[in-house]
Amino acid sequence: MIKRILPHALLLAVSLAACKTQSPGTTASTTRIQESQGVYQYRDEDPTVKPFYSDRQGVIGRNGMVASAHPEASAVGLAILQAGGNAVDAAVAVQFALAVVYPGAGNIGGGGFMVYRDRDGKAYTLDYREKAPGQATQNMYLDSLGNVRAGLSISGHLASGVPGSVDGMVEAHKRFGKLSWTQVLQPAIDLAARGFALTERDALGLNRIKNDLNRINPGKTYFLKSTVPTDTLTWHKGDRLVQADLAQTLQRIQAQGRAGFYEGETARLVAEEMQRGGGLITEADLRNYHSVWREPIRAAYKQYTVITMPPTSSGGVALVQLMRFTEPFPLRRWGWNRDSTVQVMIEAERRVYADRAKFLGDPDFIKVPTQQLMSPDYLRSRWTDFSFAKATDSKAVRGGTIPGYESLETTHFSVVDKDGSAVSITTTLNGGYGSRVVVGGAGFFLNNEMDDFSVKPGVPNMFGLIGNQANAIAPNKRMLSSMTPTILEKDGKLFMVVGTPGGSTIITSVYQTILNVIEHGMTMQQAVNALKFHHQWLPDKTTFENGAFPDATVQSLQNRGYVLERMTNTLGRMDCVLIRPDGSYEGASDPRADNTARGY
Template identity: 80%
Template structure:
């Protein structure tokens, strides 16, 4: 069966600000096979030539008219597409993708973690769902400190004590119950099949599992989960093309498919999880699981020129920070200055410096601390934060603290973006925190637990694994949600859906989303170009700017260094973006990051 999804050539003449010629345009749609159905999918060309160094690669975007799915793994993208083609909506596809990622992307896809969802329906109404993990009811503020008050290394990162109460399953149940169209059994079936029948590992999949083998053997000494051999202690390595079958995980998914929330939080899976915690000295109990509930929160909605930013409120710090960054940037002619020109970069670095200082001081779980969100994003407050900015020199981070508000008391995640035929849009970022979380695999259930406790401020002023500094607002407390940098975001243009964006990356999530949005809005890039574009990051402390190789020209580096900026070229990369943009003709451009196995699928 040959199904023509797109016909003809659709011209796209956008790119970097300085380019004076239009990019070459392919007039021949690519043909690919998706689950036995051949589909024409037009690929958007990426600019080449003198500006090519601005991009990580020349990967092409994908165009579809009836829906788009962009995720971290090619299999999960196919799952999402199949749900849309079966008549499901964006939330149905999102739930199916979420559970599929728990099977095919154990690095960050999860049952034992949590996340955030931003949803905009076809009528323009926005919703946000917080299914972030919580500390156990038995957690204490100083649980990771020794008798002298010093942090005990690794306790909040590796092993059973590092895990918070998972929120993923309850979050997906809530999202589907409110907005789903297909049955719960239908959207769970692809994940069940993948776990039971297995899937073929990509090279990146195999490399990741081999890398954590030592931790798996140490933390799970009597188990063989995620090991190639079924003999405990065997060190046989995984290779590309090997089939990973997860029998216990398939049984867990079948129980969730049958009983929903009741299994994971009060049934057999809850029993297995609590038993695993007792076995390894963790804190999570049956009562912690029973008492966990995801929370619907009011979305942050703010304007930037003729665009509306719809993003996540706390316990994500991402939404507040993103709005601050956009508003710091708005008065400046970035388009005129140009992409990553010295003045453009300087304004962005200085905005990032102040925003991350505010994050440290003010942000935490709104159910536990008073967060002055409106004040933090207000133009008057931001003007006071900007009074010490000078183009002549870099601001010293040691002189920057969180701002003063009257009356106030003091890259191991995954993202996916989905838009359906009707224009409903979902932006979800979910995580175990570090890659493969705490490395604890729940015996009998077959899934990794998170190490989200490290996202609390274990001790005020001491950085977490991402180098972020926290204070009292994000201190550990029983049943409290830890602060996150996840920034799932939807952008409107002139009142209509325009972009769905997000990325993993720990502390770099916020700045990667910020740059990707500006790349489209200010620098005229296509969605895929904005994802491909090289990136940089500053987070207040440590006082340095890291950047991907090629992100700054030699001239930009020289000018910034002359003004006192400390620059560090990375040997790795920033961000793993998965985004969707609505093109002027109403079709969708799916953009997936070339830095990993990320894949967009449309129809």
């Protein structure tokens, strides 16, 4: 039975009082642009400048849509839909295709989360997050003085958790697939065996990790252009990458299903790789791994229903908290990224990430107060120290108090089929190319997900996230994640499929993209294109993409004590689908990378 969290008037009196005393958006002239779904404000200084990373247009289809991080993977998903497959068939095919064409994050050596809504509106969530090996210990990355040993949880064999992606795809297909397992695996096998042409971004990524590949994988030539490990040849756009060992690994999975990865030859190769490099994963760890079907979070936001991932992901709880914190405020009237709009969102993010650090972890190991964290009374208590006059000091913000409680590299894809079934999957190796360990004889990267545990309470991980005892390392425990695959309904009907990679910025990117559509009237592609910002409690600063804030917003927020940092890189790699009023699908892929939407 799926619980539904009912609408509420969270903080209504507080927020209305605040609105009466505040004059949001205090600058003089504001230009408005009429869009198909509403009106949003975008600039005070220069009406010719739009708040978008690019002017990419969405892809429109009526019978199916796939949006993923790589054009080859999106083409595979579309072909499966056109062959009569459903959304789950296409999602499984895309997951395996990404393991071939997008090795920086696509994977069979990592894990992830799936949110699925069938044509009748029933929702399901699958947790195929990695687990700590059976020999893992809470202090495994600390020295004799209790200090963190730098890098051990990030690169090399000791950084890897037990992979979950293959088991997750087997479970999803077994329960909901329509086409044969053989059929959905074949495209990935073909891509690995025959090779594919690298994009410019593909080539840059492989060149960037060349030294790590040689250091961590001595004597191996995987993902190197030359068969000589020390060769200095570099990859270029259009070069063909053939992965013969990976093709054979995928063929074993195709022929034997789960046993083709978690037992037999592949399991033996993984265990041998671990022994060679001092890692902990054993054949028993692989054999004992199983993904878990969990109860979805369903939460109301105005006339919408948010269907999202429960823990072990922190993303669903955090997203609902963020939506509910900002629901009482007139964001549409204030305008996109105006000072008061941004201030409310930053303050919500500050409190949510503090709660994440204190309360969230693997529900199979600790009591996670999911419902309490999203409750109106609790959220109201978290907002009492908010003031429009000045920024809250993060040093004064801690996780809230709940009575009775004891205390960037990922990829996302979205699929909708002709019947209106939808899949939202976020999957990862954690850092780009994971631990940089390639399994000898099998040809795939292993994850570095152990860094997503709280290696030591209060010490930030590679994304700057702080963790505590709830997310401490324990044998066979799943590490906490920020992944936030999400599906939205509007008036009970499928409305949006959304998600992104980005480490700690996943939650805030998904949050902003949703608000861009339902509060600021953007199309799906505009919401993806729109420039973004991020705050995560600690460190106490707000980072933003160049151009995301008008100068007036920057000045106003700084006057109130906010620390703002303009980024030199970008936020998010969104892949989303929106159901338009006429029933057609708008696929939106992020122009910040090779992301591609395909529909028909």
